[in-house]
Amino acid sequence: MIKSSLKKLAVAAGFAAALLPSAALAEYPEKPITMVIPFGAGGSHDLNARVITSIIPTYLEQAMIVRLTPGAGGQKGTQEVANAAADGYTLLFTHNYVDMLQQYVENLPYDPLEDFIPIARVNYAPIGVVVRADSPYQTFEELVAAAEKDPGGIRMSHSGNWGALFVPAAQIMKERGISLNLVPYKGGGPAMQALLSGDADVTMGFPSTLGSQIESGTVRVLATAGAERMFDDVPTFAEVGVEGDVGFMHRVLVAPKGTPDEVVAKLTTAFEALVEDKTFVRMMGRLNETIDLVDGPGYQKMREDQAVAYKELVDALTK
Known part of the structure; x- marks a missing residue:
């Protein structure tokens, strides 16, 4: 009789757990995160990403793995992330030209402003x-x-x-x-x-x-x-003799549209801690790179401004 009652309780508990939202069962992240870079090996994005992914596990308690997916001027890797599940486990490490300019010179299979949520602008660099x-x-x-x-x-x-x-x-x-x-x-x-x-x-x-x-x-x-x-x-x-805003690249981490707010918040908090990490600061210094974090909402405003500026730039360069 006691065994039967315990069995019924176990079944009931299992059924109740199945009804709970997944977030209640496992807190993000519960497995490694993939950072897709839509460029080849050895470039500045690759080098910056290696520093980021060596330190960020301290603040996410999971590994972040770099995957290089070059092709079509950055579009191949970007489309891969646009089509990925919006669960925070596939992110895109891109830059402002691919993110906001290409839409004016290519028929893209994704909409940069509609299909991605910015997590952070990590830094910028002069060429x-x-x-x-x-x-x-x-x-x-x-x-x-x-x-x-x-x-x-x-x-x-x-x-x-x-x-x-x-x-x-x-x-x-x-x-x-x-x-x-x-x-x-x-x-x-x-x-x-x-x-x-x-x-x-x-x-x-x-x-x-x-x-x-x-x-x-x-x-x-x-x-x-x-x-x-x-x-x-x-x-x-x-x-x-080359005036104006020429030659600056903003390195940006974005996630697929629909990524839950709590996941975005966890990533944002981790990157805020990352840029204060002494080891990270030292390693970025060895690369001669800046550290200048802008959060998602801040970069979203920058993206909207960039969209206007880049349309004017493309018009000027192609006419």
Whole structure:
């Protein structure tokens, strides 16, 4: 009789548990999280992500795994996340050009503003124009002069059409009235390797990808974005006649639309703790990268502003 009663209680308890919402049974995250990067290996996103994913488990109590999914200028990986379950286990680590600009130059299979929820803008980075150390171009002006003499003859490797390297190059060409042969690769890492191997004459890069190359003496920086010089002997874009908001990449983490509020909140809290972590700060410093967190709502406002600015930019570059 006692065994029968206990059995009935166990069945009843199991039935009641089955009726409870899943959140009551397991708190997010209960398994590793995948961070999809829609670019190739060795680029600035890849390097920044390796630092993030090495520290963030401390604040999520689960691993975060990087998955590189390059292709179609970032669209392949972006679509993968747009189609993923909105459960917080598949996130996209992207940047402003893919996130907000591509919609004006491509028929995308997703809507950036409608299909994603921003979690955080982790940081931003200014770009630099670089050549190999043995390049005949000692200065930016020498590169411009060579391009004027031989329009389309100088090969510039970049990370994909209308991406983080392509757009500044297009802006520079427009401002200085020159033509470069823009050759796409699957990310900033492959673009840099094309330069180093001699397949390209010039490329661009961000602090995390340039640091080791500068230290080893394999590249020369000709100009950098920003109002202030990154290097004492290297001019800014403004100093070489390229004015305006040129060459800044915002690194952004987004989730599929419909991701529960409590999951977004957990991720936001983890990233707020991450940027204060001393080890994270030290490792980002070694990459020469900034730390400048903007939360989801803050970046959503930035996205809306970017959408307007990028439409004007595309119109200006394509007309």
